[in-house]
Amino acid sequence: MNIFVLGTGRCGTTTFMQACKHVSNFSTAHESRANLIGERRLCYPKNHIEVDNRLSWLLGRLDEAYGKNAFYVHLMRNEDSVAKSYLKRWENRSSIVFGYRSSIILGLDKSAEPLDVVRDMCQTVNANITQFLKDKPHKAIVRLESINEDFGAFWNAAKLEGNRASALAEWDIQHNSSExxxxxxxxxxxxxxxxxxxxxxxxxxxxxxxxxxxxx
Structure with missing residues (x-):
C-alpha cells in the first residue's frame, strides 16, 4: 500500500518526510515526481510514502490511480499561520500562491488584501482534500498543533515499522523554515x-x- 501526504504546503511537509525516513517498511520521498507529467507523474513505487503538497491539485487523477487502495494523510496547520508563511512568497513567481493569485483567480480585485488571498487559497486546498477523503477507508488527519499525538496515531494506523522515537524527535527540528x-x-x-x-x-x-x- 502507498501513503500520500496531502496539504496546503507550509504545514510541515519537509519535516514529515524527515520523520518518515525513520520508517523501515516504506520508502519515503518529498515531491519526487513533481517535475513529471502524464502517467509518470503518479507512478510511485509500492510501499512508498510520498509527501507532496502539489498532489492536492491532482486529486482526481490520484483517485483514478490509487483510489481506496492507498492510505492518505491530511497534514494540517492553523490556516492563519500557513497564510502568513505563504505571504513571504507573495512575489515569488515559482510559488503556488503566486500562481493562485495570478492565474487561478482571474482579474484579482486590486483592493483584496494579500493575506486574505492567501487564506482563500488555503481554505480551497483544505476543502478539496476534505471532500476527496470522504470515501477513503484508510486515512488520518495530522495537525501540526498536536503533532506528537497525531503522528503517533498515524504511525499505528498505517502500521509503520522503524524507529518511532527518532521519527517523533524530527518534529523538534526546524526544517525548511522561511528565511x-x-x-x-x-x-x-x-x-x-x-x-x-x-x-x-x-x-x-x-x-x-x-x-x-x-x-x-
Whole structure:
C-alpha cells in the first residue's frame, strides 16, 4: 500500500518526510515526481510514502490511480499561520500562491488584501482534500498543533515499522523554515546575516593561505 501526504504546503511537509525516513517498511520521498507529467507523474513505487503538497491539485487523477487502495494523510496547520508563511512568497513567481493569485483567480480585485488571498487559497486546498477523503477507508488527519499525538496515531494506523522515537524527535527540528531578515532587510541564516559571516570566512582563508602557498 502507498501513503500520500496531502496539504496546503507550509504545514510541515519537509519535516514529515524527515520523520518518515525513520520508517523501515516504506520508502519515503518529498515531491519526487513533481517535475513529471502524464502517467509518470503518479507512478510511485509500492510501499512508498510520498509527501507532496502539489498532489492536492491532482486529486482526481490520484483517485483514478490509487483510489481506496492507498492510505492518505491530511497534514494540517492553523490556516492563519500557513497564510502568513505563504505571504513571504507573495512575489515569488515559482510559488503556488503566486500562481493562485495570478492565474487561478482571474482579474484579482486590486483592493483584496494579500493575506486574505492567501487564506482563500488555503481554505480551497483544505476543502478539496476534505471532500476527496470522504470515501477513503484508510486515512488520518495530522495537525501540526498536536503533532506528537497525531503522528503517533498515524504511525499505528498505517502500521509503520522503524524507529518511532527518532521519527517523533524530527518534529523538534526546524526544517525548511522561511528565511528571516534583520532590520535592514538582509537575509538571515540561522540567526546570522551573510554580511556578518564575511569576517569569519576571510579569517578561515587567511589561516589556510600559508599552507596552500607552501604546498603549491
Amino acid at each position: 528571516r531578515r534583520d532590520t535592514l532587510g538582509r537575509r538571515r541564516f540561522g540567526g546570522v546575516t551573510r554580511v556578518a559571516k564575511i569576517p569569519r570566512k576571510l579569517a578561515r582563508i587567511g589561516k589556510g593561505l600559508p599552507g596552500f602557498i607552501k604546498r603549491a
